[in-house]
Amino acid sequence: MSKQWWKNAVVYQIYPRSFMDSNGDGIGDIPGITSKLDYLAELGVEVIWLSPVYQSPNDDNGYDISDYRAIMDEFGTMDDWERMLEEMHKRGIRLVMDLVVNHSSDEHPWFVEARKSKDNPYRDYYVWRDGKDGREPNNWESFFSGSVWEYNEPTGDYYLHLFSKKQPDLNWENETVRAEVYDLMKFWLDKGVDGFRMDVINMISKVPGLPDGNVRPGFDYASGAQYYMNGPRVHEFLQEMNEQVLSHYDIMTVGETGGVTPEHGILYTSPERKELNMIFQFEHMDVDSGPLGKWDVTPLDLVRLKKILAKWQIELHGRGWNSLYWDNHDQPRVVSRFGDDGKYRVESAKMLATCLHFMQGTPYIYQGEEIGMTNVQFPSIEDYRDIETINMYNERIANGDDLNEIMKGIYAKGRDNARTPMQWDGSDNGGFTDGEPWIAVNPNYREINVNQALEDKNSIFYYYKELIAMRKRLPIMVEGSFELIHEESTSLFAYMRHYEDETLLVLNNFTASEQVAEWPESLKGLEAEKLIGNYADEKKEATDGVIWLRPWETVVYRFKK
Template structure:
């Protein structure tokens, strides 16, 4: 396997609106990010992934872009962005930008023109269809509830929007549109960025004819994902994109790809095929969803998580590359979801970090994760800002689902869990802003904040720092093979990494009880060294020890 810088890196995701506000308007901004770069340098990360900062009416928090080559006023100006890039590079870190090209904003100049008439030269930049039987062109549902089609009275046609109606899908079948996208990407690459995270990039190729999806009882609209996820021309488009843009630069690319399995991921990430370096897949974050999708809550089974993460480790072992994450701007806080954010918040946060950072792949840290930030439980639905959450709430209430039941699902899965402001200190508004925050803070900021973790040498922050350093010191953590052990143990997630004559044994207790770990007899070694543990007082040896609640240890064996 080829060694590259992006395989050896740790990425930190910044969601700018909630990161740090420099001017007191309650909204995070670019100067706010610049003011915190030394904190990120201290943590030890290599790459910053910046969620969208482009010009946008902000219907979906910046993922609806009205100008790909300008900056949202609330975040600053282009010179602020240029200063950010320069300051990141000065600290030997890299910056990757979000690329959102499955759709634009309906306020993008292309769409403003496209709506003017059916023969406008920009019309074919988007996907338009006449109605059918007095209704929409097909029965597809938007990811944000309701139909995926919006009627335009002026031209008597519908346009496709797989997300909000203010996010019309771009028509990748149009070669002129594709050239416009590549030109824009090269403009950013020439500015010196270090790569792209590509939003729902496996949606850009739709099946010819956009057929109806199989009907589901009691539902007017259904997900047509089989007609736009991993579509017929997706590999052709990604290879063309690579050839015309990123092939000419030493950069990293990660494709967000809902609905992708390992066999497909291998095709996307095989270095010989020249598409993307790695994918974000969603299987492991869907394990606690029932048959009715994300909001249909069910408890996570450790056996399912082991099976799933291990299958990705083995599936991409020789071809391709994994991204490692458990939370981001669209997912709830990992310590609340997969750990215990009450009695064992610190211990379980460290355990989950060990589980991920010791695997093969590129780890992604989401802002606030390194201090153990938790999910939020707002009292009122009015306090929530996320379009997906609000649309779902409205739809479920109309169906007669009780308020309390919907709120419980929001507390567990809502996207605003990850979007409350970063908690910098215990002063008013957690040091995020001197004004009124755009979304309410989590009231636990008095205890959980960056100042507190930086001052405490046993904090989650320094634990992350150590995990990042271990990756730099031990090639085995980056490039070693992976094997699950104790497969049937109901409390412990344990695995072995192997490179040459070295092994790393990683042991994670997922619960609050105290199981005993026994190293399988076939793992031979002459010396062992404890690399990291979250309790610090080591009893027993790698061969056998009793785990404390949420305890984790990693041993290097030679």
């Protein structure tokens, strides 16, 4: 595969509402981001993925867009945005914007017109169906609970919304809609953005007829996912987008694609197919979900996690490209989820970073991950802001479910875990705002914050900085093949990377107890150079090729043949 800048880069995701507030209104904004660019340059990231900053009623925190060419008033002005982009580029940082075009807001002028009458010129911009037997057109369930259908009084029928009822799905079968999307993409690319992260992009093509799905026991609706994920025309649409827009710019594209296999991943990212550079897949994010889905929290199955990630590493190697991530705006904090956010917070955060960054793919860091921010446990549902969480809570309370069990799920998996404000220092509200924050700051901000991290040379921040720098100078991290070892170990995540005459051995202890790790036979007797580890002092090797790993320890060795 050809060398591209986005393969060597490390991406930092900013959720603007929670990053930095410059004017005291309690909401993070664009000037706030600009004020912290030196911090990100110090970390060494080369790309920023910015979650939506477009005009929006904020039903789903900006993922419901009412004007694709305007900046949300709460975040600032277009002048503010242009200055931010200029300052990023001065520091050698590229900007990737969120592209949310599976759906718009119901307050977008297109939909305001479309819902007025069946013969409105904008009617076919969205997906409409008549009801069936006094019910919705089909039995699909929204990602945010309830039906995907909302009744529209003026026209006496229903419109489709896979997410909130204020997020009607755009009709990608309509060529004019696609032309509108390509036009708005060019608008931002011509302003100088360096690419797009494409929200739920594999849902833009629905199976004709929108057939009923299979209803699971205990559920009112069917997921319906097999009829709108990786649909019949999705590759045609993306190839058209590439031909008309993407191929004319030197940019990075990443598609958010739920419900995909490595085979799908190759179709989306194989260079000769001319679609996307890389995708986000979610298979490894379900390893702590039980049979009832996301909120049915189970302990981490490390063997399953390893096998999933190894499968993606091996099958995409040389054929497509991976995104590597633990955290983002939709996921809980990984140090609380797969690590130990108490006694071994620092060690386990560094271990998880090492485990991820030494794999093949483009690594993503979510704001606060680099200082080891943790999940939060707010006392009441009143403290939460996420529509998915609130809808689930209300639905389950109405069902008579146990309150403690509901809150346990929210504490473990709620999206607001990632959305509490960035913790900059130990002052009130973590230095995020002088005002009342839109969502409360995690109470541990006095112990966990950027200032504290920058003053401690052994902090998680400097460890991430070292990982990022290492990726720029070690081709094996970018190009090497992947080999999983100790496959059935329930304690160790160990693997090798191979490239030319080099091998890396990456050892990660996923427990709070000591573990024995044996080197593969192929490496015994070879001279090992330690590249990085999360304990300052050297470990003692019991015998040749056998290492005792301390709680949550990680260590990486390089071997030259």
